[in-house]
Amino acid sequence: MAWSDQETIDAAAKVLGTLGEKDFALGGATTYRVGGPAAIGVKAEAEQDLLRVANVGKMFDLDILVLGRGSNLLISDRGFEGIVVVLSEQFGEIAVNGLEVTVGGAVPLPVLARKAVNEKLSGLEWMVGVPGSVGGAIRMNAGGHGSDTSSSLVAARIMDLRNGTVHQRTARQLDFRYRSSNVKQSEIVLSARFKCDPDLRGDGQDLLSEIVRWRRDNQPGGQNAGSVFINPVNGTSGSLIEEAGLKGLRIGSAFVSPRHANFIQCEPGGSAEDVKALIDYVRSAVEKHSRITLTSEIRFVGFGEGS
Known part of the structure; x- marks a missing residue:
């Protein structure tokens, strides 16, 4: 795709050589499975690779985004105009x-x-x-x-x-x-x-099984990033969202989970813009209903200032 400063992106990619990949796909690398590409992506095999990224980022004044398992991240449909770094199995x-x-x-x-x-x-x-x-x-x-x-x-x-x-x-x-x-x-x-x-009691395996079972029984599957909002001091975000009558609410391809109101899900092939719009709407509606401002756990990338 074309970036606003394509010349800089091309020059940075040239310096990175085989270490960098232009138009690096990001949607499949997040649990929401939506969003556009990064201008450049790097899969670091060693710390030396990270030093090269740091030098190139500084040389061309490019933003750098660290991507882990993508489980707490929403990337805009436009993508990220910078360098995304992913650690390989060497780490x-x-x-x-x-x-x-x-x-x-x-x-x-x-x-x-x-x-x-x-x-x-x-x-x-x-x-x-x-x-x-x-x-x-x-x-x-x-x-x-x-x-x-x-x-x-x-x-x-x-x-x-x-x-x-x-x-x-x-x-x-x-x-x-x-x-x-x-x-x-x-x-x-x-x-x-x-x-x-x-583990003096030797019940670690039982506890693992119990946690996995609880998550399966109480939280939705599908495309989501887990809990969207941090729980306030008193109560839970899920209960506030439900009290505001928002459970099951939909904007385009995004919807508030019928199983757990603090989960916002996205349909396959959906839009990051829909997810972001629904998150913003839910925050506003809860504030209007309960006079409590919810804070998102999700990191937003590529949505512009104030996102």
Whole structure:
């Protein structure tokens, strides 16, 4: 497709050579399975690849987006006019040392949960129901079933793709809050260390099965990004949406799930613009009905200022 500064995109892609792919498809890389391409996509096999991306981004003044499992992301139908970085399986190692687990930023959370349980470790079971990566979990302090990332994270090794610098940040330095941290869009989590507890009762496998069963029974499948809005201090976003009479509401190809009101789903072949319009409408309607402003958990990319 044609970008607003195609000349710059072409020049940057030329410098990246075989490392970069122009018009890199993104829709299939997110759980919403909608959205346009990135101007350039890079699948990094090593930290040296990330340094090249940082240099090219700085050289051509291009925005850089880190893409994990795409489970908390909505990309516009227009796409992303910059460089998207995806970590390869080379960043997917898991090493267990006593009660500590060191993992690559690309490790899927369910894989980490099962590995920890197999090693007779406890504390990461909740991750089995979250379809994200370690890097994404740290960025948004993902959580569920009474726990979250900050509860067990020791430290993370992070690269800033604006300049290629690498540093370690402890859990305290990450300034974790409910569903957020201070990891920037330009930063990528290379690896992380988690501290677990010993599974003294040996019920880890049962807990994994229970979480998977609960998710299956209570949350919808299909194309969605999980919970759309952060729960307010009192109550839940789902109940507020339902009280406003929005369950099942549809805008084009997007609709509020009849099973769980805090899930907005999209039909196959649907539009990111429909999903964004419905999210905005739901937020406005809940504010009008309950005088509570909901905050989205979803990251919006390519929708312009204020998105």
